[in-house]
Amino acid sequence: MIKELSLEVITPSKSAFKGNVVSVSVPGTQGAFQVLFNHAPIMSTFEIGKIKIIDPGQNEIEYCTGGGYIEVLANKILIMAESFEHPDEIDFERAKKAEERARGRLTTRNSDIDIHRAEMSLQRSINRQKIYSKFH
Amino acid sequence: MATLRDIKRRIVGVKNTQQITKAMKMVAAARLRRAQENMTQARPYSRKILETLNDLMALEKEINNPLFQKREVKKIAILCVTSDRGLCGAFNMNVIRNTEMLIMDTYADYNREGNLHLYCIGKKANDYFSKRDVTIAAAHIGVMSHLKFEFAASIVSQLTQKYIAGEYDKVLLVHNEFKSVIQQKLTETQLLPIEALEGIETKTNHDAEFLFEPGKTEIFDYLIPKHLNAQFWRILLESYAAELGARMTAMDMATENAKEMIRSLQLTFNKVRQAAITKELLEIVSGADALKSSS
Numbered sequence: 001m002i003k004e005l006s007l008e009v010i011t012p013s014k015s016a017f018k019g020n021v022v023s024v025s026v027p028g029t030q031g032a033f034q035v036l037f038n039h040a041p042i043m044s045t046f047e048i049g050k051i052k053i054i055d056p057g058q059n060e061i062e063y064c065t066g067g068g069y070i071e072v073l074a075n076k077i078l079i080m081a082e083s084f085e086h087p088d089e090i091d092f093e094r095a096k097k098a099e100e101r102a103r104g105r106l107t108t109r110n111s112d113i114d115i116h117r118a119e120m121s122l123q124r125s126i127n128r129q130k131i132y133s134k135f136h
Numbered sequence: 137m138a139t140l141r142d143i144k145r146r147i148v149g150v151k152n153t154q155q156i157t158k159a160m161k162m163v164a165a166a167r168l169r170r171a172q173e174n175m176t177q178a179r180p181y182s183r184k185i186l187e188t189l190n191d192l193m194a195l196e197k198e199i200n201n202p203l204f205q206k207r208e209v210k211k212i213a214i215l216c217v218t219s220d221r222g223l224c225g226a227f228n229m230n231v232i233r234n235t236e237m238l239i240m241d242t243y244a245d246y247n248r249e250g251n252l253h254l255y256c257i258g259k260k261a262n263d264y265f266s267k268r269d270v271t272i273a274a275a276h277i278g279v280m281s282h283l284k285f286e287f288a289a290s291i292v293s294q295l296t297q298k299y300i301a302g303e304y305d306k307v308l309l310v311h312n313e314f315k316s317v318i319q320q321k322l323t324e325t326q327l328l329p330i331e332a333l334e335g336i337e338t339k340t341n342h343d344a345e346f347l348f349e350p351g352k353t354e355i356f357d358y359l360i361p362k363h364l365n366a367q368f369w370r371i372l373l374e375s376y377a378a379e380l381g382a383r384m385t386a387m388d389m390a391t392e393n394a395k396e397m398i399r400s401l402q403l404t405f406n407k408v409r410q411a412a413i414t415k416e417l418l419e420i421v422s423g424a425d426a427l428k429s430s431s
Binding site for chain 2: 010011012013014015028029030040041042043044045069071073078080082114117
């Protein structure tokens with residue numbers, strides 16, 4: 001029997017994923033980790049990057065995320081993500097424009113600009129483009 | 137006395153208005169359905185965050201997060217959430233009046249010394265307060281009809297940063313809460329400092345030994361801003377839904393009014409027409425009588 005875990009992914013605007021999986025990998029704040037059957041209870045935050053899900057049919061899907069929080073307890077995984085996008089949902093042009101905008105902001109170094117936010121936005125847009133290019 | 141043609145013209149005019157109000161009601165109803173859907177979809181996220189925060193609070197008694205810290209209030213920020221468009225009954229006026237009372241009455245001293253900043257969300261608040269004696273820190277116009285989570289997050293991050301830096305010691309929100317399609321409730325919410333997390337029963341099993349990465353406090357500190365984001369996001373979505381609900385009711389009432397007006401105009405029209413016919417008949421009969429008696 002394949003050992004499955006139930007996974008739920010929620011984003012601010014909707015419940016993005018609900019179903020059984022075999023494995024989930026997340027880009028944890030203190031290093032990426034993978035959750036398999038019977039994983040110890042854990043609460044962790046994760047960074048901008050990709051969430052890899054392997055479903056019971058051994059299909060591997062990579063989702064793009066903007067960071068969030070993961071909780072594992074008794075083979076139930078709960079992910080609260082800032083964003084959670086399938087590669088097909090990514091708007092490549094928009095990500096590209098966001099990257100240019102963020103780079104522009106960082107080079108001008110105007111005091112009005114929130115540097116931290118610009119950097120995060122840059123990271124997010126690069127991450128989106130990377131995942132998009134991998135699947136298209 | 138109005139002539140037949142004048143009355144006819146008025147009836148046509150009222151009918152046109154009625155058609156417009158009816159259409160506006162339909163549009164509001166359609167948008168309301170979508171807005172309500174968005175509201176329900178946003179609910180699990182804010183609920184789960186609250187649950188997790190409550191769990192963490194139960195595990196750790198002491199909170200050192202700066203956003204919980206109460207300070208002596210020297211500077212205040214007030215956010216006034218209104219709509220961009222009118223024709224929605226008392227929806228905007230309620231919020232604006234309450235905000236004005238806060239500014240001119242409760243926090244009048246702060247306002248006089250320039251220690252009160254107003255953030256206007258929605259065009260109506262800005263229209264009203266830009267003509268009055270109050271410092272508007274920022275106005276966000278045209279965001280309500282296509283709300284984005286990023287917008288809510290950016291406002292919250294601005295405010296929390298200013299709170300931590302000591303530029304504000306208190307952040308208040310005045311907004312409409314969505315109670316039902318026909319009912320809105322004016323609400324004041326204190327965004328910062330966080331007073332208490334709304335009580336939701338903790339569900340997680342506390343016996344389980346959790347691993348924390350990077351640590352309890354870090355996770356707590358990470359989730360607090362997310363909670364504020366979710367809270368503000370919910371408030372925006374609710375305010376938009378409430379606006380549409382208010383517009384729907386207002387337009388429904390306008391349509392009913394127009395119907396009543398057409399009815400009474402039609403009645404006068406009929407009366408005037410009948411009077412004209414009677415007068416004409418009278419003239420003919422008296423004319424015939426005059427001819428008869430003269431012969």
